[in-house]
Amino acid sequence: MKKKIEYPRMWGYTIIGEDKEKMKNAVKECIDNQECEVKDSKSHGKYHSQKFEAYVTSEEERNEFFKRLQQHKDIKFVL
Template identity: 40%
Template sequence: MEKIPMQNNSCKPKIDYPCVWQYTVIGMDRQAVRAAVLEHVGDVEISLSDSMVSSGGRYISMKLELTVYSDYQRLRLYEVLAGHPDIKVVL
């Protein structure tokens, strides 16, 4: 992955599409998080697996892996998932 200099001296990675991308999705209820992910990914092949449970047991995380075909698709899925009421954080 090549880094492309930005105007503010930060670097944005150059991503070659299509590529496999992974999100970590965090919420409070495993079934609700799973349903939210399935609602928004459509009919594409995904891997959705259990990841961690917080030390207090209040939050769960799941790993979502799928092939993305564009920057727009990758960022839009992030926005949609992050805006879902059953999802607290998307990484």
Template identity: 35%
Template structure:
């Protein structure tokens, strides 16, 4: 992203050089994940699998965009997370899954 300085310091995310404090998130909260990969069907299965593995989470999953070449697809998945640890756990499951190229 042009113009944004995204750096990770210790365990807190700093969105830009001017933001020095971590945003306050009150849990439980609905949290969204954008999952990007090459195989649309595999991504959808991956989302269902991870939501089941991380506590049988009720979730909403919608098809996002596909790249101009059709090589990449995205899904928007959201669920209620009870803690920051749970949110990070779900993110890590997506991040480490073979069918996921990127999670935001």
């Protein structure tokens, strides 16, 4: 049985890329300029990971943000 997620809520994302500042700017673009704090997580070689939470009002919006992040040129992976 699939667990029901209640909306609206904060949703956490992890992104991976090569340039920390470009990644932070990409987040603002992809989540409609919401205010959020992007925190550096780990660095391995040329790749960096960052975590942040965004306010989502529905599963559709949550999935749309994920899709935009995945397609952004400055983000390599989204978790």
